[in-house]
Every structure is written in C-alpha cells, then in structure tokens.
Amino acid sequence: MTVQPLQSVANIYAVATAYPKYVMRQADVAAKAAHIFGHKPDYFRRMEKAYGNAGVETRHSCVPLDWYLAPHGWPERTALYEEHSIALLQEAAAACMDSVNVSAEEIGATVVVSSTGIATPSLDSLIQGPLGLKPTVQRLPIFGLGCAGGVIGLSRAAALANSMRDQWVLFLCVELCGLTFRASDDSKANLIGTAIFGDGAAAILVKTDGEGGVDEYVPVATIDAWGEHTWPNSRAMMGWRVEEDGLGVVFSHDIPNAVRKELRPVTDAFLARYGLDLGNLDGVLCHPGGEKVLAALEGALDLGDDALVHARTVLRDRGNMSAVTVLAVLEQAIQSREKGRHLMTALGPGFTAGMTLLNLL
Secondary structure, X not given: OOOOOOOOOEEEEEEEEEOOOEEEEHHHHHHHHHHHOOOOHHHHHHHOHHHHHOOOOEEEEOOOHHHHHOOOOHHHHHHHHHHHHHHHHHHHHHHHHHHOOOOHHHEEEEEEEOXXXXXXXXXXXXXXXXXXXXXXXXXXXXOOOHHHHHHHHHHXXXXXXXXXXXXXXXXXXXXXXXXHOOOOOOOHHHHHHHHHEOEEEEEEEEEOOOOOOOOOOOOOEEEEEEEEEEOOOOHHHEEEEEEOXXXXXXXXXXXXXXXXXXXXXXXXXXXXXXXXXXXXOOEEEEOOOOHHHHHHHHHHOOOOOOOOHHHHHHHHHHXXXXXXXXXXXXXXXXXXXXXXXXXXXXXXXXXXXXXEEEEEO
C-alpha cells in the first residue's frame, strides 16, 4: 500500500452548538411512551428497559413533550422543521462567528447538513437572509448522510475550503430527530428512537491559508485527512422510510454486532494510508449512537474505559442528535483542551463509516 503524506488540509477556528428550549428528562419520556404504546402493554413492558439502558438522561426538543401524543402530517412537520432549523442554525452560526470576530459578509461558502426534514429552497438558502450572508455565497446542501453527516459534511467543507483558499467556509448541521416520531408506528425501531433521539445544531468555521499567507486568526484544530467506507448490500441497516405521515426510522438490531466485526479492518486500512495505526492516535471522537454502539466501538477499536468520555457525556445530556452529535463531541474535546491527533468517526445510512483525522491544537 502506498503511504500518502499527512499534512494539514484546512483549519478549524471555532465550533459552536445550539439546542431548542424544551428539555426532556428520560423518566418523563418513558411515561409518555407508556401512554402512547399502551395498546400493547406486554410489548412495552418488554421494551421499557431501553429507556434505562440508553445512556441518556436529558435531551432537547423543538416541541413540548405533549406534542408527541397526537398525530401529525407532512405539512405540519415540514413547517416546524423549517422554522426551528433556521432558528437553531442562526444561533449556532452567530456564536461560532462571534467567537472569532468573523462577520457574515466574510463567509465565502456554506455547507449545510441535515437529514431529518426536507425543504426546497434548501436550508442553506433559507438562512442566507437571516444570517446576513452575501448573495454570492457558494452553497452546498447535503441530505441523506444521517448520523455520518457530521464527519462527512466536515470533510466536504474542508475540501471546499482547500479549493477556495483564504475564504471562510461555514459548515452548519441541524437535526430535529424528534419531529420524525410517529405515534402510529409501534415498531421496535420507532420505540428505540423515543429512548435516544434529541434535537440540536452545530456550526464550524473552516479556512485554508493561501500560499505564503499569514493568518491573523488562531485555529483550534486542523483537518488533515478523511475517508469513508460503504459496505455493499447494507441499505437495510439504517435510514428512513417515507410514510404517509412522515419519515419512519430504520434501525437494524445488528448494528452493534456489525460494528464489532466490520469496523476495525476499515479503520486500520484508512489509517494505514497515512502510515498510522490506532496506537499513533491521541484520542478517538465517536458519534454516540447509543450505549450499545459505544460499547461495540470500545471493543472494536480496543479503547480504554475513559476513551469515549466526551461521547458518553454528550449522549447523557443531549441524546442522539444524528449528524450533530459527533460535532458536539468535538466541541467538548476542544473545550476540555484535548490535544494531538484524533480520529473522528461516525456511522450512517449506506451502511457507511465516515472518518476524519484531526489535530487538536
């Protein structure tokens, strides 16, 4: 195998997150779920332990808990998705830009990731006015990456920054997972969603320096390499079904087992391309899909007991926010002053693993 030189492709200057106002405690969610699934008491009693085993204590939602008790159709879900996505993206973007004193007029491109709703014009267009972005800003909307969207979307932002040197690229991600819940769906996957899903948004400022340029800003991390692997014939592992009243969640019960068996060879091959192995890393930043997935990741990657502390903290306090979650993990690592080379990874529909090499400064 040819070893590729590893060098900084783009810099990260700021990471910020935003969350909607409603906070849901796990015990309250479980009580509401017992009411919703009350027509199947034996089934719910068997599944009730999922709430205690999920590793989640609190989550945020853009709608109050009672909203989930009633049926809702596409028009209402879409209106709520647009309204709250724009508000959360504004909040996260403003915090991100303000933290390094970058104005909206300086943004040259946006990359916006979301897979929990559909909007046309897309969210990247809908936030131009509210954020004050230039009419000439280059826009890249990305849909369908699911939980892998945080990692793969950041990679796309880095590639775009590398082609637009000295221009700011604003990477944005928003997921309103709670809006996908359908009270009419009593499947195991839908119930598991009620035990882990949360809402949130994230923003990251990315830029690549020009030749010989001196940057007045101080980066917090560099993006050095990225890659992905999609397993053949794995579409049924994870994704959405389009139903009459919304998106139906698809989760295979085999995801933890697939992680244990399949992820390590793919990760080793990715690192080997750059002359690295897991022993060369200072840390791993994983998307916390759930407690069982985290345990599978620890086993697959031979991680110590405290290696995924940031992932577990985000899962406990925010739940699984799909693509946003690993970006919240990155924010925690930066705030905790983690340093050195880290592998950021997430799994999403496809079935796909996204991987990015970061150097935290």
